[in-house]
Amino acid sequence: SQTIHQWPATLVQPVGSPLSLECTVEGTSNPNLYWYRQAAGRGLQLLFYSVGIGQISSEVPQNLSASRPQDRQFILSSKKLLLSDSGFYLCASRRTGGNNEQFFGPGTRLTVL
Amino acid sequence: SQKIEQNSEALNIQEGKTATLTCNYTNYSPAYLQWYRQDPGRGPVFLLLIRENEKEKRKERLKVTFDTTLKQSLFHITASQPADSATYLCALSNDYKLSFGAGTTVTVRA
Numbered sequence: 001s002q003t004i005h006q007w008p009a010t011l012v013q014p015v016g017s018p019l020s021l022e023c024t025v026e027g028t029s030n031p032n033l034y035w036y037r038q039a040a041g042r043g044l045q046l047l048f049y050s051v052g053i054g055q056i057s058s059e060v061p062q063n064l065s066a067s068r069p070q071d072r073q074f075i076l077s078s079k080k081l082l083l084s085d086s087g088f089y090l091c092a093s094r095r096t097g098g099n100n101e102q103f104f105g106p107g108t109r110l111t112v113l
Numbered sequence: 114s115q116k117i118e119q120n121s122e123a124l125n126i127q128e129g130k131t132a133t134l135t136c137n138y139t140n141y142s143p144a145y146l147q148w149y150r151q152d153p154g155r156g157p158v159f160l161l162l163i164r165e166n167e168k169e170k171r172k173e174r175l176k177v178t179f180d181t182t183l184k185q186s187l188f189h190i191t192a193s194q195p196a197d198s199a200t201y202l203c204a205l206s207n208d209y210k211l212s213f214g215a216g217t218t219v220t221v222r223a
Contacts (some may be wrong), residue, residue, distance in 0.1 A: 004156075032209045041122070043202065043215040044157070051209070090156050094209055100145050102211060104156030 002027040004105035006091050012111045017062075019078040021108050023091030026072070033074040034092040034102065035066055050074060055072065086112045115141040117214040119203060125220045134188040134217045136203035143205035146179050146186050149201045151162055151220070160201075161188075173206065193221045 003026040013019060025031055032051050036044040046059045048066035056066050063082050067075045074091055088109050092102040120135035136146070136178040144165050149157035163170045163179045163186070170177045172195040190197050200218045 034210075041215070043117075043213040044211075046210060046212075049210060088154075092156075099162060100206060100209070101147060101159040101162055103159070107154070107156050109154070 002031070002093050002095065002103040004091055004093055005106055006089075006105035008108060009106065012113060013065075013081050014113055015083055016080045019076070019081050019085070019110070021076040021089055021110075023074040023076075023105055024072055024096050025074075025093045028072075028095050030071060030102045032094040032096060033068060033084075034094070035064075035074065035076050036090045036092065038088040038090060038107075040087075048076070071113055081112045084097065085113050086110055115139065115205075115212060117141075117203065117205060117212060119201075119214040119217045121217055122215070123218045123220070125222065128193060128195060128221055129144050129223050130193055132190040132197070133220070134190075134194050134201055134203075134219070136186040136188065136214055138184050138205055140186075141205060141218070142207070144207045145205070146177075147204045147206070147211065148175075148177060148186075148188050149202045149204060149213075151202060153200075157202055190219070193219075195221045195223050197221050 005024045013055045034049045035047045050068045064078050090107045091105040116139045118137045147162045148160045151157040161177045174191045178187045200216040202216045203214045
């Protein structure tokens with residue numbers, strides 16, 4: 001099965017600072033990759049997904065961007081963080097041609113002060 | 114726009130009883146419906162997937178039903194245990210993207 005690595009686990013950043021969250025995947029090739037944000041007590045909101053290297057689709061307009069420089073690497077970035085960017089960020093992977101299930105990483109808890 | 118509702122935010126049950134969770138959706142015709150378990154501070158973990166042409170799916174003490182006419186899925190945990198305490202999320206999809214409900218938090222009392 002797949003293993004999803006995310007770091008850091010927690011992050012506290014001031015408003016206006018940049019952000020870079022990294023996600024790497026083991027155990028599969030050419031996966032579909034996803035970034036979600038989860039607010040406290042809420043469901044998962046899909047932010048970005050990627051079906052291949054360099055291919056990024058954005059689901060909601062926002063202050064964030066994503067990149068996929070390698071097959072199993074997915075990066076979430078921001079040039080200037082806002083208070084509203086606080087949340088629990090989850091990276092997920094889906095095996096191409098698989099059963100549609102997604103494997104999630106451990107998440108990053110981001111607090112913007 | 115599509116909407117996914119899970120019956121209640123919290124469900125408290127006695128150990129050994131059956132927990133039944135509901136997932137209702139509107140403005141959507143999903144090909145797949147999935148259930149995930151999420152523990153506090155952790156990422157969701159896949160439990161079960163049921164296709165639109167399937168009525169019921171079982172895995173150990175878990176059972177999922179899918180009624181495309183009612184636009185509803187029921188998720189049952191039989192012989193519940195304190196270790197089953199967690200938040201359970203339903204998710205719908207037609208392709209490679211998932212749309213999640215807000216989840217139901219289940220607490221099983223010993």
